[in-house]
Amino acid sequence: MTYSRVLIKISGEALRSGRKDDHILDALKLEETALEIKEIYTAHPDIQIAIVVGAGNIWRGVFANEIGIERATADYMGMLGTIINALALQSALDNVGVATRVMTSIDVPSVAERYIRKRAIRHLEKGRLVIFAGGTGNPYFTTDTTAALRAMEIGAEVILMAKNGVDGVYSSDPRLDKEAKFIPHLTYKELIDKNLKVMDQTAASLISNQDVAIRVFAMKKGNMLKVLSGEDIGTTITKE
Numbered sequence: 001m002t003y004s005r006v007l008i009k010i011s012g013e014a015l016r017s018g019r020k021d022d023h024i025l026d027a028l029k030l031e032e033t034a035l036e037i038k039e040i041y042t043a044h045p046d047i048q049i050a051i052v053v054g055a056g057n058i059w060r061g062v063f064a065n066e067i068g069i070e071r072a073t074a075d076y077m078g079m080l081g082t083i084i085n086a087l088a089l090q091s092a093l094d095n096v097g098v099a100t101r102v103m104t105s106i107d108v109p110s111v112a113e114r115y116i117r118k119r120a121i122r123h124l125e126k127g128r129l130v131i132f133a134g135g136t137g138n139p140y141f142t143t144d145t146t147a148a149l150r151a152m153e154i155g156a157e158v159i160l161m162a163k164n165g166v167d168g169v170y171s172s173d174p175r176l177d178k179e180a181k182f183i184p185h186l187t188y189k190e191l192i193d194k195n196l197k198v199m200d201q202t203a204a205s206l207i208s209n210q211d212v213a214i215r216v217f218a219m220k221k222g223n224m225l226k227v228l229s230g231e232d233i234g235t236t237i238t239k240e
Helices: 027-043 061-067 071-095 117-125 143-154 188-193 201-207 223-228
Strands: 005-010 048-053 100-104 129-133 158-163 185-187 213-218 235-238
Touching (some): 005 143, 027 071, 027 223, 048 117, 048 143, 117 143, 143 158, 143 201, 185 188, 188 201, 188 235
Parallel strands (some): 005 048, 005 158, 048 129, 100 129, 185 235
Antiparallel strands (some): 213 235
């Protein structure tokens, strides 16, 4: 299937090296991610690209419990973390020649535009890549929910979710269960009923009746381009 507008979900952890002594952001990972996106941006100039970025490299809710920060405040801290990551990714994309705008649901006018749906669509129509940061702007929602919401709002046909360590969706965690079976195609109902850990249940329920597909595949060089070039890799999740 060909797509005209896509949303890529990038975790914060994808932007750090994984070494014990690493910083919250890694220069090589940022460059690799930017070059991967530029590859599809160049190969498919007719495809409009948006990104939702997470903040797991900076802040996780479990830390809040450990140090006594209540949930709503902790979630706002996570939203601010996504803005840091979005600005870092924007810089990396600028460095490789991809015109990029950061739009956030939290007002930080000195560094990013306020998210307005029609303005975001206009940026996409002008060939600019748009990074959505700040989550939904409300506590108690994850960046999975942000990805589902923004994909519906901008009319994206697909959400691309590259995963570390797995090449798609399995019946259980293949790293823990040798009997786990690969599932090439799922409906949202099956995803929710089987409680498969692709995205949180709120996000899955939100998108379950929409004409937005999800493609889940391994985070390997070239895989995003393969998906957008029509190769059948990973798992595809659809309404029916």
